[in-house]
Amino acid sequence: MRGLENGIYKVMKAIEIIEKKLEIKDIELPVLKDNEVLIKVKAAGLNRADIAQKNGLYPPPPGESEILGLECSGIIESIGKNVSSKKPGDEVIALLAGGGYAEYVTCPENHAILKPPKLSWAEGASIPEVYATCWLNLFIEAHMKKGDKIVFHAGASGIGTAGIQLAQAFGCDSFVSAGTQEKIDFCLNLGASAGEVRSKDIFSKIKEWSPNGVDIILDPVGAEYFEKNLSVLGLEGKLIIIGLMGGAKANINLGHLMIKRHKVIGSTIRARNLETKTKVMEDLSSKVMPLFDTGALKPIIYEVLSFEDCEKAHSIMESDKNIGKIILNLD
Amino acid sequence: MRGLENGIYKVMKAIEIIEKKLEIKDIELPVLKDNEVLIKVKAAGLNRADIAQKNGLYPPPPGESEILGLECSGIIESIGKNVSSKKPGDEVIALLAGGGYAEYVTCPENHAILKPPKLSWAEGASIPEVYATCWLNLFIEAHMKKGDKIVFHAGASGIGTAGIQLAQAFGCDSFVSAGTQEKIDFCLNLGASAGEVRSKDIFSKIKEWSPNGVDIILDPVGAEYFEKNLSVLGLEGKLIIIGLMGGAKANINLGHLMIKRHKVIGSTIRARNLETKTKVMEDLSSKVMPLFDTGALKPIIYEVLSFEDCEKAHSIMESDKNIGKIILNLD
Numbered sequence A, B: 001m002r003g004l005e006n007g008i009y010k011v012m013k014a015i016e017i018i019e020k021k022l023e024i025k026d027i028e029l030p031v032l033k034d035n036e037v038l039i040k041v042k043a044a045g046l047n048r049a050d051i052a053q054k055n056g057l058y059p060p061p062p063g064e065s066e067i068l069g070l071e072c073s074g075i076i077e078s079i080g081k082n083v084s085s086k087k088p089g090d091e092v093i094a095l096l097a098g099g100g101y102a103e104y105v106t107c108p109e110n111h112a113i114l115k116p117p118k119l120s121w122a123e124g125a126s127i128p129e130v131y132a133t134c135w136l137n138l139f140i141e142a143h144m145k146k147g148d149k150i151v152f153h154a155g156a157s158g159i160g161t162a163g164i165q166l167a168q169a170f171g172c173d174s175f176v177s178a179g180t181q182e183k184i185d186f187c188l189n190l191g192a193s194a195g196e197v198r199s200k201d202i203f204s205k206i207k208e209w210s211p212n213g214v215d216i217i218l219d220p221v222g223a224e225y226f227e228k229n230l231s232v233l234g235l236e237g238k239l240i241i242i243g244l245m246g247g248a249k250a251n252i253n254l255g256h257l258m259i260k261r262h263k264v265i266g267s268t269i270r271a272r273n274l275e276t277k278t279k280v281m282e283d284l285s286s287k288v289m290p291l292f293d294t295g296a297l298k299p300i301i302y303e304v305l306s307f308e309d310c311e312k313a314h315s316i317m318e319s320d321k322n323i324g325k326i327i328l329n330l331d
Helices: A048-054 A121-125 A128-141 A158-169 A181-190 A202-209 A223-231 A254-260 A274-294 A307-319 B048-054 B121-125 B128-141 B158-169 B181-190 B202-209 B223-231 B254-259 B274-294 B307-319
Strands: A011-018 A021-028 A036-045 A071-079 A091-095 A104-108 A112-114 A149-152 A173-178 A194-197 A214-219 A233-241 A249-253 A263-266 A301-306 A325-329 B011-018 B021-028 B036-045 B071-079 B091-095 B104-108 B112-114 B149-153 B173-178 B194-197 B214-219 B233-241 B249-253 B263-266 B301-306 B325-329
Touching: A011 A307, A021 A307, A036 A091, A036 A121, A036 A128, A048 A307, A071 A104, A071 A121, A071 A128, A091 A104, A091 A121, A091 A128, A091 A274, A104 A274, A112 A274, A121 A301, A121 A325, A128 A158, A128 A214, A128 A233, A128 A274, A149 A158, A158 A173, A158 A181, A173 A181, A173 A202, A181 A194, A194 A202, A202 A223, A214 A223, A223 A233, A223 A249, A223 A254, A233 A254, A233 B254, A249 A254, A254 B233, A254 B263, A263 B254, A301 A307, A307 A325, B011 B307, B021 B307, B036 B091, B036 B121, B036 B128, B048 B307, B071 B104, B071 B121, B071 B128, B091 B104, B091 B121, B091 B128, B091 B274, B104 B274, B112 B274, B121 B301, B121 B325, B128 B158, B128 B214, B128 B233, B128 B274, B149 B158, B158 B173, B158 B181, B173 B181, B173 B202, B181 B194, B194 B202, B202 B223, B214 B223, B223 B233, B223 B249, B249 B254, B301 B307, B307 B325
Parallel strands: A149 A173, A149 A214, A173 A194, A214 A233, A233 A263, A301 A325, B149 B173, B149 B214, B173 B194, B214 B233, B233 B263, B301 B325
Antiparallel strands: A011 A021, A036 A071, A036 A104, A036 A325, A071 A091, A091 A112, A249 B249, A263 B263, B011 B021, B036 B071, B036 B104, B036 B325, B071 B091, B091 B112
């Protein structure tokens, strides 16, 4: 017996972590809470956080699913008794605190928003986590405004490719670093104003591109770039730390911070409260989804793999070869 | 010839810095710009920044007066041709980028706001710099909201005594550190929720007072307190660095910053742009000045000295004996 059946034992396929490897197992469906929707997953997006979680470095927030998967697209299967904004049959994309690598997943009703009809399931699944992260950090945390200059390290990542497009759509310049010239070229084609390969002197380049300093840096690197990031940040600039790929322990000169009136902001989205995520997803629904309809934004997908190829999907992300998102197909 | 006289040589008394000492000199009046008001100064407030400037450590922003003095009370003497919000004869208090230690000073029209009639000149002069600093940092930078827990280091300083009162008036708890038990007692009487003498283990105490961490720390100390400040900051807490009395070079753990979603903010008010200072002074006029009328806020003045006693006034501040503000009287 599989899937939903009235009143009796219900199982679904889900990807579990067994000794740092991914295996498909039959497990019970998640329990639907009163304010939640149950989604039949059509596609699930991969995120670098999934790899950290697989390796035991990024446990899910208390009370959330132990299953990987921070975003999906799918069809609302059923709704909790207090849900008013969604109905069974709605085609949605959803920001998840976990559980996306499975046939069914639950989330608060407002963390699922309607999928623009022209997007495929895979395209829909590529959007929630990276666009929510960019929106939260650029617009809500850093108050990005027209004319701002933004640095995206890892410009060809899911977040980078989303950020470059959002910056362009809202009248901002973006400067990127990335691992290869191919990735830099991709970013430039996508709308980045300038870019440099990571092995070269990217911070001297940023100073050339923006002699008065940049306004926002969205940084997944951490310690290794910290002081250099601050050195290219302009007056009242914001450095937002969203990852620690280059370590956590750094030095800071508070005199420089004061004179420049800098803000250093630590940010993750997964553990944020219900209200913040709801605000972000409502903003995405009203202000960002329409831009996919007009073509101003486009999903950047590197590869769509079958659910059964989840190990291969992870190995692609671990090799850092991908430009844009890797998606698991469950359709 | 002294003061204003039509079309002829105009001089005023002002305090100049001669080899790190203060001397009263006759100098020319400042030139009134089209968007400025000329104020006949009745009282001028001292700030710790004045000492730094006297010692060559805090030069005025480019284009601003070399004379000390970041705040004053007084009467509008004349107005620039584009000024519409003030008129000669208005009794005002003003936030200055410099020049307050003089018989006359100019500032942008919106950086002067009407003095509540019940306040004396000295009381009025005690308000602009510390209340503008607190308002800017607590409300505009840190989005202080009812129920927040705030730490003020140097609780008995001008900024501390203003901050304690503002926190109480807006439904927040404040915790303070200060140099002596007498100062702590004063802060508690003023409305602080708790306090501890600086030589003792203040950060353990803060953890006792607020086991889940505090929301905002307004810190004039810098490096010496930096890591300890972050250790008592709660989820999404803000550490605002407004001074470096304990040095500038510190270590930072970006992992902790991310998990706690902290914000570290460097902040000064003097070099902010016209718009920001205007916004702050308009907020003070509409939201803070009425609280002096109701008695919810009161000026905290340690001593009023004559203009000629400026050296003595500085030595009191340098000795760190004062609780609240030191004022020079020019009335």
